[in-house]
Structures are given as C-alpha cells and as structure tokens.
Amino acid sequence: MLHIVKDAEPDSLRQDRKDGNSFNDRKCKKELNDALITNQGHLCVYCMKQIVLPNVRVEHYKPRKYKELVLVYDNLFLACEGNEGNGKSRHTCDVKKGESELQIDPLNPEHIKKMGYGTGGNIYSSDDQHDRDLNIILNLNEEELIRIRKSYYDIITDRIEQAKVEGEYSFEFLDKELQKYVKKRRGKYLPFCGVAVGYLKEEMETLRGQSY
Template sequence: MKQIEKSKEPASLLAHRKKIHSNYDNYPEKDELRDYLLKEQGQICCYCMQRISKENMKVEHWQPQSKYPEKQLDYQNLLAACRGNEGEPKHLQHCDTHKSEQEMILNPLDKLIKSIKYRKDGRIYSDDPNIDQDLNKILNLNTQTLVNNRAAIMDDVIQNLTNLKGNKADWAVAHVKRKIQQYETKTAGKYHPYCQVIIYFLNKRFAQELGYF
C-alpha cells in the first residue's frame, strides 16, 4: 500500500455537496471524480497497488456510506480501488470488494501504512496486530494471486539489478537509488504496479548503504 496525497477536489463535487438533498448516488459527474482519483493515485489501487483504469475501478468510501452518510461526498473519504475479483467467492475477493461495509484502522492517507511490511515470498503483513487484521481479514491482501504478483515483481527487480553487474558482483548503491527513485515517481502519470513492494524491499536490504542507519 502506498500513502496517498490528496489533491484539490473536483469543482463539480464541491458544487454538488452544496445542493439540498445531495448524495453520492445523485452526483452526476462520477467520471470526473474517477479521473481525479486515478490521477492522484497514479492509476494504482489504493489497497493492493495493481494497475487500474476508469473501466476496471470502483470508487471506494473508506468510511462506509451506510455508517457515515455525512462522509459520502467528502473527497478525503473517496479513493480509487480495483474491483477485487468482484463476483468470485468471498475467499478470492480482496480490497474494497472484500471489505464491503467493514470499518478498519488502516487508511491509505495516513502514515500508519509505513508499518506495512513484505516478505520475499510476496506476503504482506504488519507487526501491529490491528493493522495486520486489516490487511488479512478485512482487505484479504494475501490472496494467492496478489502474493504471486508481488513476488514476481520483486524477482524481476532482483534479476534486473543482478544483470547490471553479474551474478557474483554486489549491486551498486547508485543503481539501487535509481531503482528506488524509479518506483517512487510517476512515469506518464502512472506509478509502477506494486511499487511500494520494491521500495520497501530495496530500502530494507540496503538500509545501511543508503544511510538509514
């Protein structure tokens, strides 16, 4: 999960919110809202970080509409999420589709996401039991497909860095820094899918060389 920095909300959302009897269902400019959310998130899901587009996303209310109707038009509460295997059995669903109307502590806008960790086999976890429950029980982010995707992207980056110097040579810190920067920044308005996995892995492996200790 990558921390999201919210941008200025769409003017149409602000205008609609000021109307009498306005709600999310009767908001007419949802396409504009999707564009705003996709742009600020670099076209990756707010939870699993897979690639999303206007055609295969949903607008997520972090605080559920059913419990917090006053937040249904609050831009700070709106995120772009993948469809999370919508229509599949519950144990195969993930992200907002699995979360449904459940509440959770972990918010992609907060610094709490810095407590999220990744194992080399692609599993996501946290040492904080409450956050770990959000990741596993509410968002179901350790479905096998997501685990495999995260492991594959780590393997690709490892192989790429190894190819630069050869199997028996150490990775150059300069190459590692460039790779981190590559995954921290958008290219043509897009983040790399699962970008935070790579950032975490490289920062952890090279903490001392990168000056973190």
C-alpha cells in the first residue's frame, strides 16, 4: 500500500453529490476516474499493481451502507480487478474486501509507516488490526502478490549489494535510489514501488544511526 495524497475533488463529483445522482452522470464518472488514477499514480490503492482505465473498480473505503459517504471524494479510490473470477482464495483488494471495513487508511501516513515487507515478499504491519486488514480482509499475501513483491525486493537488495561492492554505497546513493520510487514519471509510480521505498528507508535509517 501507498500513502495517497488527493488533489481537489472534480467539480462534476461535487455537482453529482448535490444532485444525488450517485455516478449516473457520465462526465462525473470520467472526471472521477481521471482524478483518482492521477492521485494514485496509476497503481491499485491496495496491492500496488499497475492499473489501466477502464479496467478498474471504484473502491468505497467505507462501504456503500454508509450512504452519506458514497459520493465523498476522500472515501473513493481505484482498485485493481482483484483476481475476480479466479476463485475466492485468490481474490484480493476490493474484490476480497467487499462490504468489510478497514482500520488501515491509505490517506493516513502514520498507518503506512507501520507497514513493512519481508525478504520472502510478504507484507505486514506492526499494528495487529492493520496486519489483519492486510492478511484477511484484503488478502495481500496472496501467492502471486508475494511472488511479485519478492522479485522487486530482490532487485533492490541486489542493487544495494552491488553498490557496496563497487564502493558507491552511501546515504546519497540510497536517497538517489529512493527518488526513483517516490516520484512519478509521466504521472505514474513504478508498480509495487512501496517495496523498494520501505527497504531503502530502512537502509537510510540504519546508515544514519551508524553516523553518530
């Protein structure tokens, strides 16, 4: 998961909310999808797979039973198709979540800071409730996701080991690598960039501690 920072909501969504149309306006749907995918850097709000319009799901963070939040911008995100149709054990993200409620919030940077990634590709949180959200409600430790995250984890760790061998390893080197993953390129984040971001920040903290 990534920390999501939202721009101003589309005017058409504000008007749709005022009119009580609940996405019946085609212009509202388009502008909402465009805004959300821009905010998220073309990644699923939960698993960080790359997403492409129109093959997305509009995710209501607080489920639709909260009728007063159905058209609230901060309650809306874009999610991947979550392996829908491939068997319930493989369902992830919004497909797996359904009408369940999460405690971990992609708009809260403190929640994202509590997350980490293991050497085997698993995702976890130091907060027990958030860890349950990741594992049970969102199924983000589904087999394919673990495999993909491990491949990205191996890439960044190999890059760091190479830098150590070649004498390039330094705080400045780590920060330069970090910028590749925290900044959008042509409006897009690199898929699964949170894996590299988490690892690089840990390396930077370790190196900073050794400097004192």
